[in-house]
Amino acid sequence: MHTRLKLTFATAALLLAASLGSGPAPRQAAAAGVDVDISVFYTSLAPYGDWVNLDTYGWSFVPENVDFGWRPYTLGQWEWVEPYGWTWVSDESFGWATYHYGRWTYVDDYGWAWVPGTTWGPAWVAFRYGDPWIGWAPLPPGPNWRFDAAFDVAGLNLDVSIGSYAWNFVPVRYFAEPDVRARVYVTAYSPYFMERTRWSTRYAPVDGGFANHSLDLALVERARGAPVARRRFRESTAPTGAGAHRQGDDVVLYRPRITPKAPAQAPAPRARGDGRPGADLDAWTAQRRAALKAHLEAQKKALEQEQPDAVPAAPDRPHPGMKPEDAAKRREAALKAIEDEKARLEAALERQRKRREKDQAQPDPKAPGGMGDDGHGKGDGKGKKDKDKDNDDGGMK
Numbered sequence: 001m002h003t004r005l006k007l008t009f010a011t012a013a014l015l016l017a018a019s020l021g022s023g024p025a026p027r028q029a030a031a032a033g034v035d036v037d038i039s040v041f042y043t044s045l046a047p048y049g050d051w052v053n054l055d056t057y058g059w060s061f062v063p064e065n066v067d068f069g070w071r072p073y074t075l076g077q078w079e080w081v082e083p084y085g086w087t088w089v090s091d092e093s094f095g096w097a098t099y100h101y102g103r104w105t106y107v108d109d110y111g112w113a114w115v116p117g118t119t120w121g122p123a124w125v126a127f128r129y130g131d132p133w134i135g136w137a138p139l140p141p142g143p144n145w146r147f148d149a150a151f152d153v154a155g156l157n158l159d160v161s162i163g164s165y166a167w168n169f170v171p172v173r174y175f176a177e178p179d180v181r182a183r184v185y186v187t188a189y190s191p192y193f194m195e196r197t198r199w200s201t202r203y204a205p206v207d208g209g210f211a212n213h214s215l216d217l218a219l220v221e222r223a224r225g226a227p228v229a230r231r232r233f234r235e236s237t238a239p240t241g242a243g244a245h246r247q248g249d250d251v252v253l254y255r256p257r258i259t260p261k262a263p264a265q266a267p268a269p270r271a272r273g274d275g276r277p278g279a280d281l282d283a284w285t286a287q288r289r290a291a292l293k294a295h296l297e298a299q300k301k302a303l304e305q306e307q308p309d310a311v312p313a314a315p316d317r318p319h320p321g322m323k324p325e326d327a328a329k330r331r332e333a334a335l336k337a338i339e340d341e342k343a344r345l346e347a348a349l350e351r352q353r354k355r356r357e358k359d360q361a362q363p364d365p366k367a368p369g370g371m372g373d374d375g376h377g378k379g380d381g382k383g384k385k386d387k388d389k390d391n392d393d394g395g396m397k
Contacts, residue, residue: 148260
């Protein structure tokens with residue numbers, strides 16, 4: 001993990017709501033002329049994780065084998081794609097769906113979970129900007145989320161709904177670079193970045209979806225001292241091995257037209273967690289605890305490698321320096337943020353262990369707590385939505 005790896009999270013909404021609440025509903029382009037319902041997500045994403053029935057949102061996707069440093073919109077690259085603006089080009093096999101439809105939320109019992117939706121976009125994220133930094137974070141589902149609802153965040157209080165654990169901050173000069181994750185700062189600096197950036201989320205309806213103009217293209221080009229490639233959008237007729245891929249000047253992405261009707265069936269039953277044959281709960285717990293410890297130590301190491309009298313700054317700019325007493329306060333606050341993160345993640349890990357223990361005792365995938373009649377109803381209370389504010393996510397499977 002890069003010495004500046006990590007996240008943060010804060011706000012986004014009014015302009016976003018204003019820009020999305022007006023104008024005609026955009027047309028969604030069909031893949032190969034075929035309309036499909038959201039069950040296309042059930043079958044396509046099944047190899048990459050589990051479908052769990054959350055009490056608030058219904059069937060949601062939890063990716064497998066992600067570590068404590070993982071969160072949505074980190075493994076990939078931002079590309080400028082006409083006519084959609086900043087588009088997330090994911091390196092992950094489930095990315096064609098989870099970064100262009102629906103929303104992400106963090107739940108204690110599972111970690112990051114993706115809630116399906118029918119509206120396509122280049123990326124569903126909030127942005128913050130303040131020279132020389134840009135930050136982005138997944139937009140969460142609203143309190144009355146419906147998978148078939150139009151994109152409208154009016155009334156959604158993102159100060160409450162989005163915690164600092166989900167933000168990614170990088171110097172603007174690196175925003176459009178490959179492997180952007182290696183440039184992201186550690187979570188402990190979240191308060192610093194939140195104080196020095198402002199909300200900068202702007203979407204506008206275009207033919208086939210929404211355009212993301214949250215960060216001025218010319219600003220990025222000035223910061224990096226080089227032009228940003230203008231890509232064209234091209235549809236694939238089926239999901240590819242990765243979320244998207246490039247062919248010449250084109251970004252090729254699968255974009256089926258999702259109908260607003262409820263699917264006839266829920267995701268196919270699959271043994272999950274420690275319900276899998278031969279799974280060892282003690283071994284799983286030990287592995288996750290070791291991963292958590294390594295994650296927290298990496299955050300502390302990143303702080304140790306910072307100059308004690310410096311604040312984060314773009315590598316091509318001199319550190320402005322700080323008074324010794326201010327540097328001490330900054331460091332004290334950063335270490336406290338790591339300790340708060342540790343407490344939160346340990347609590348989440350214990351909840352997940354108990355859930356898996358319960359699954360072992362009742363491994364029947366058709367046990368009470370399944371789907372509603374329409375296959376996408378509310379769940380049984382598993383995956384209680386995390387409301388625990390501003391600490392790091394576990395991104396745990």
